Amino acid sequence: MSDYYSQEGHxxxxxxxxxxxxxxxxxxxxxxxLAVATHGTLNAxxxxxxxxxxxxxxxxxxxxxxxxxxxxxxxxxxxxxIVVNQIGSGLSTSPHNAKGAQAGPNFPKVRIEDDVQAQHRxxxxxxxxxxxxxxxxxxxxxxxxxxxxxxxxDMVQRAAPIAGTACNTEHDxxxxxxxxxxxxxxxxxxxGHYGSPAEVAAGLKRQxxxxxxxxxxxxxxxxxxxxxxxxxSVQAFVDGFMTGYFAPMDPNDLLCMAWKWQRGDxxxxxxxxxxxxxxxxxxxxxxxxxxxxxxxxxxDAEQEQKLVPGSEFRPIRTVDGHLGLFGTDxxxxxxxxxxxxxxxxxxV
Amino acid sequence: MSDYYSQEGHxxxxxxxxxxxxxxxxxxxxxxxLAVATHGTLNAxxxxxxxxxxxxxxxxxxxxxxxxxxxxxxxxxxxxxIVVNQIGSGLSTSPHNAKGAQAGPNFPKVRIEDDVQAQHRxxxxxxxxxxxxxxxxxxxxxxxxxxxxxxxxDMVQRAAPIAGTACNTEHDxxxxxxxxxxxxxxxxxxxGHYGSPAEVAAGLKRQxxxxxxxxxxxxxxxxxxxxxxxxxSVQAFVDGFMTGYFAPMDPNDLLCMAWKWQRGDxxxxxxxxxxxxxxxxxxxxxxxxxxxxxxxxxxDAEQEQKLVPGSEFRPIRTVDGHLGLFGTDxxxxxxxxxxxxxxxxxxV
Numbered sequence: 001m002s003d004y005y006s007q008e009g010h011x012x013x014x015x016x017x018x019x020x021x022x023x024x025x026x027x028x029x030x031x032x033x034l035a036v037a038t039h040g041t042l043n044a045x046x047x048x049x050x051x052x053x054x055x056x057x058x059x060x061x062x063x064x065x066x067x068x069x070x071x072x073x074x075x076x077x078x079x080x081x082i083v084v085n086q087i088g089s090g091l092s093t094s095p096h097n098a099k100g101a102q103a104g105p106n107f108p109k110v111r112i113e114d115d116v117q118a119q120h121r122x123x124x125x126x127x128x129x130x131x132x133x134x135x136x137x138x139x140x141x142x143x144x145x146x147x148x149x150x151x152x153x154d155m156v157q158r159a160a161p162i163a164g165t166a167c168n169t170e171h172d173x174x175x176x177x178x179x180x181x182x183x184x185x186x187x188x189x190x191x192g193h194y195g196s197p198a199e200v201a202a203g204l205k206r207q208x209x210x211x212x213x214x215x216x217x218x219x220x221x222x223x224x225x226x227x228x229x230x231x232x233s234v235q236a237f238v239d240g241f242m243t244g245y246f247a248p249m250d251p252n253d254l255l256c257m258a259w260k261w262q263r264g265d266x267x268x269x270x271x272x273x274x275x276x277x278x279x280x281x282x283x284x285x286x287x288x289x290x291x292x293x294x295x296x297x298x299x300d301a302e303q304e305q306k307l308v309p310g311s312e313f314r315p316i317r318t319v320d321g322h323l324g325l326f327g328t329d330x331x332x333x334x335x336x337x338x339x340x341x342x343x344x345x346x347x348v
Numbered sequence: 349m350s351d352y353y354s355q356e357g358h359x360x361x362x363x364x365x366x367x368x369x370x371x372x373x374x375x376x377x378x379x380x381x382l383a384v385a386t387h388g389t390l391n392a393x394x395x396x397x398x399x400x401x402x403x404x405x406x407x408x409x410x411x412x413x414x415x416x417x418x419x420x421x422x423x424x425x426x427x428x429x430i431v432v433n434q435i436g437s438g439l440s441t442s443p444h445n446a447k448g449a450q451a452g453p454n455f456p457k458v459r460i461e462d463d464v465q466a467q468h469r470x471x472x473x474x475x476x477x478x479x480x481x482x483x484x485x486x487x488x489x490x491x492x493x494x495x496x497x498x499x500x501x502d503m504v505q506r507a508a509p510i511a512g513t514a515c516n517t518e519h520d521x522x523x524x525x526x527x528x529x530x531x532x533x534x535x536x537x538x539x540g541h542y543g544s545p546a547e548v549a550a551g552l553k554r555q556x557x558x559x560x561x562x563x564x565x566x567x568x569x570x571x572x573x574x575x576x577x578x579x580x581s582v583q584a585f586v587d588g589f590m591t592g593y594f595a596p597m598d599p600n601d602l603l604c605m606a607w608k609w610q611r612g613d614x615x616x617x618x619x620x621x622x623x624x625x626x627x628x629x630x631x632x633x634x635x636x637x638x639x640x641x642x643x644x645x646x647x648d649a650e651q652e653q654k655l656v657p658g659s660e661f662r663p664i665r666t667v668d669g670h671l672g673l674f675g676t677d678x679x680x681x682x683x684x685x686x687x688x689x690x691x692x693x694x695x696v
Contacts, residue, residue, distance in 0.1 A: 170582035171569040175561045178526075181554055185533060206529055213523045214561070218645045221519040234518035294642060297566045 004197075004248035005090035005097070010061040013037040013083075013091060018121045024268075027108025032118050035060065035091030037083040039068055040076030042127065049129045050074060051119065052083040053137030053144040055164075055325065056257045057249060060085050063137075066327035073340030079133065084122065086115050086140065088256030095192075095252035104252050105192025112140070112264045116147045120155075134344060135283070136160040138325040139296065140257065143168070143264035149281045149308075150266040157348040159283040160340055163290045163322055166304045167274055168264040175214060175295045176262045182206035183251045192252050200251045207254075208242035215242075217292040217321035225320060229328060278307035285311035286343045288336065293322045314339045352545075352596035353438035353445070358409040361385040361431075361439060366469045372616075375456025380466050383408065383439030385431040387416050388424030390475065397477045398422060399467065400431040401485030401492040403512075403673065404605045405597060408433050411485075414675035421688030427481065432470065434463050434488065436604030443540075443600035452600050453540025460488070460612045464495045468503075482692060483631070484508040486673040487644065488605065491516070491612035497629045497656075498614040505696040507631040508688055511638045511670055514652045515622055516612040523562060523643045524610045530554035531599045540600050548599045555602070556590035563590075565640035565669035573668060577676060626655035633659035634691045636684065641670045662687045 007013070013035045021032035037060040042049060052063050052074065060083035068074040074081050085091040087110050095107035102108060123129040135148045135156050142164020149159040150166070165172070183189055186203030194200050212234070220226070221234055231237035246254075270276040285308050289301035298315050305313045316339075318324045318332035327333050355361070361383045369380035385408040390397060400411050400422065408431035416422040422429050433439040435458050443455035450456060471477040483496045483504050490512020497507040498514070513520070531537055534551030542548050560582070568574070569582055579585040594602075618624040633656050637649035646663045653661045664687075666672045666680035675681050 169566065169569060171561065171566050174557055174582055174586065178554070178557050178561060181557070185550075185554070187535070202533075206526070206533070209522055209526050209529070210558075213519065213526060213643075218517065218519050218643065219647055221517060222648055222651070234522055238522065295561075295566065299567050300570055303570070 005250070010059040010091055011037075013060055013085070016122060016126055018118055018126065021114065021118050023108055023114050024111045025109040029087070029093055029102075029108070031093075032087065033093045034118060034122055035085040035089070036122065037064060039064065039081040039083070040079050042080040042129070046129050047131065047133065048079045049123070049127070049132050050079045050081045050134045050136070051123065051132050051148070052081060053119075053135070053141035054083070054086050054089055055137065055139035055141050056261055057246070057254065059089055059091055062326065066333060067336070073337045073344060082123070082127070084119050086144070086257065086260075087118065088253050088260065090250055090253045094250070095256050096250035107252065107256055110256060110260055112143050112147050112260050113151065113268065115144055115260070116151055119144075119148075120152060130155065132156050134158040134160065134340070136162065136340065137164075138162040139164045139322065140261050140264070142296075143261065146266050147264070149283045149285060150269050150277050153280050153282040156283040158343050158346065159281070159285045160288055160343055161285070162288045162316070162336060163293055163296050163325055165264070165296055165300055166266045166278060168262060169300055172295050173262045176258045178210055179207050180255055180258050182210055183255060189251060192255075194251065197248055197250055201247060203251065204246045204249065205243045208246045209238055211246070211323070212238050212242050214294045215321060215323040217294060217319055219292060219319040220321055223319055225328070275307055278304060279309060281308045281311070284343060284346045284348055286314045286339050287311055288314045288316055288339060290320070290322060290324050290332070291315050291317045292319050292324075296322060353442075353598070358407045358439055361408055361433070364470060364474055366466055366474065369462065369466050371456055371462050372459045373457040377435070377441055377450075377456070379441075380435065381441045382466060382470055383433040383437070384470065385412060387412065387429040387431070388427050390428040390477070394477050395479065395481065396427045397471070397475070397480050398427045398429045398482045398484070399471065399480050399496070400429060401467075401483070401489035402431070402434050402437055403485065403487035403489050404609055405594070405602065407437055407439055410674065414681060415684070421685045421692060430471070430475070432467050434492070434605065434608075435466065436601050436608065438598055438601045442598070443604050444598035455600065455604055458604060458608055460491050460495050460608050461499065461616065463492055463608070464499055467492070467496075468500060478503065480504050482506040482508065482688070484510065484688065485512075486510040487512045487670065488609050488612070490644075491609065494614050495612070497631045497633060498617050498625050501628050501630040504631040506691050506694065507629070507633045508636055508691055509633070510636045510664070510684060511641055511644050511673055513612070513644055513648055514614045514626060516610060517648055520643050521610045524606045526558055527555050528603055528606050530558055531603060537599060540603075542599065545596055545598055549595060551599065552594045552597065553591045556594045557586055559594070559671070560586050560590050562642045563669060563671040565642060565667055567640060567667040568669055571667055573676070623655055626652060627657060629656045629659070632691060632694045632696055634662045634687050635659055636662045636664055636687060638668070638670060638672050638680070639663050639665045640667050640672075644670060
């Protein structure tokens with residue numbers, strides 16, 4: 001058991017049991033617990049709620065650190081901001097903290113829509129919220145954002161999917177598959193029955209290398225952005241930053257999230273009809289890909305944006321690629337903030 | 349021993365022993381044999397020779413099939429076209445066909461400059477050629493092209509590096525490293541002491557998946573270019589085309605080539621001074637990156653092009669990415685042909 005997933009590293013958050021969650025793939029989580037961090041205060045008419053969702057490997061902590069604060073778009077002095085860690089994140093119910101028959105590699109398959117169902121119950125039953133001023137998130141957080149806007153169109157007033165898509169592409173599926181295989185082919189993985197992430201260190205390091213190649217961009221390295229982050233060489237960046245980032249994470253948790261990521265698809269709401277699915281959206285939506293993203297590229301995002309009524313295409317210009325989501329380029333974060341402020345100012 | 353590397357699959361070519369080759373890293377190939385395919389006839393003053401170089405995993409056969417023919421830029425009715433398979437290609441002296449103390453994983457480390465030295469000896473001593481109307485090649489063929497233009501500036505009249513760089517980037521080094529690790533982490537690889545490529549099938553398939561992700565482009569898949577090539581899904585494309593391509597290849601040969609690729613660097617000619625190295629070029633040079641290339645991107649190529657006196661930047665516009673080199677997009681090949689014709693028409 002890793003002690004990476006803790007209040008010390010990622011808190012404060014509260015664990016909220018939303019009860020029995022029937023999963024799309026047929027499994028059941030008898031006591032689905034969501035790790036939830038809130039910022040600000042819900043107003044009297046419950047109209048100032050913002051839902052923030054998390055990405056693969058990320059937790060509510062980085063969303064707080066990079067995106068939330070007074071004066072920011074996600075301003076806790078104005079809004080009640082609810083950051084929900086996704087199932088499998090390591091904080092919410094996840095393979096590594098599941099007990100008994102669902103522990104570790106026996107954790108049931110979860111879909112993006114299961115997360116959204118769980119979050120919906122959390123919001124409506126726990127918080128009594130019936131509408132959301134904004135739903136946003138990056139990468140898998142964008143996938144959840146799209147699912148929210150399509151599945152509960154009357155509840156989502158504004159939506160901002162950042163660096164993610166509504167229907168995952170086959171290319172992206174393959175990329176995620178290479179990440180999975182980096183882990184599963186490590187002899188220390190033992191079909192998911194490892195003793196600790198340290199036993200899968202080699203696989204996690206290979207995953208870190210794949211993220212190095214695809215997560216940033218060729219220009220990021222050519223312009224020595226890794227040096228600006230404090231590393232003399234790309235190799236030092238791989239060994240330090242990237243490997244250090246993934247090393248403590250639970251491999252089964254990562255696989256659980258990746259399985260969801262690979263299969264994110266809002267057209268499951270409409271019998272496979274993507275046009276119809278995205279046509280359901282009533283939210284004011286800004287679609288915000290990252291210009292240099294190598295696997296959720298603007299070209300894929302723009303195709304979907306065109307199918308969302310009244311939406312706008314708002315690419316974030318940076319050489320930092322997908323992992324610019326981490327906040328490495330302050331200008332990119334300023335762009336996101338600016339777009340989110342504009343979106344929040346739109347009447348609905 | 350694989351029977352993939354044969355006259356049946358890749359011929360006709362002749363094996364030419366260029367003798368003892370001292371390697372930059374300290375090893376020696378006592379009898380370096382180069383697999384050479386020629387097209388056309390050397391004219392009386394030996395002024396019509398074109399040298400064509402090969403990429404990672406490629407042989408002289410694909411260069412012949414995609415780039416050479418009457419009416420093409422590389423026209424065997426006008427030029428004497430010499431296609432030299434690189435050391436480690438599987439046809440020329442390579443780990444899998446080396447004997448005794450240098451066999452398989454014990455093959456010495458080879459550099460791009462060793463290839464170019466070997467090719468120089470082939471041209472001058474075997475063919476009696478003292479100047480080249482053109483040197484060209486894609487990917488690692490581009491790396492060799494740059495090395496030729498920098499190392500033997502008085503011999504190269506024109507040069508066209510396609511989809512490759514003079515100094516390999518750190519990002520590209522990491523990408524190639526993931527390819528290597530796909531192979532070396534397969535338990536069947538056994539430190540290079542496998543019995544046949546089939547025993548490393550899983551690793552070679554993982555390599556094929558990595559190439560699927562990085563070798564083409566996200567737009568290639570979004571626009572269903574893989575379907576145009578006859579595959580219903582990306583998975584079918586991975587299982588059929590990509591895995592089928594790599595499955596018969598020798599893992600130690602691939603690792604030999606990748607080691608060279610990772611370390612390609614013309615500044616080794618000038619004590620690490622890239623500006624000085626590229627400033628040595630006397631050839632008329634067209635630098636021809638592929639617009640959608642994910643690891644030899646135009647942005648990297650253009651930085652180098654600006655350092656080559658009198659050179660021109662001639663990107664090839666296609667969504668087929670790096671592996672557009674395979675000739676999958678006829679329009680991209682037509683662009684290459686057009687640029688090469690223009691280059692060949694330039695007086696020197």
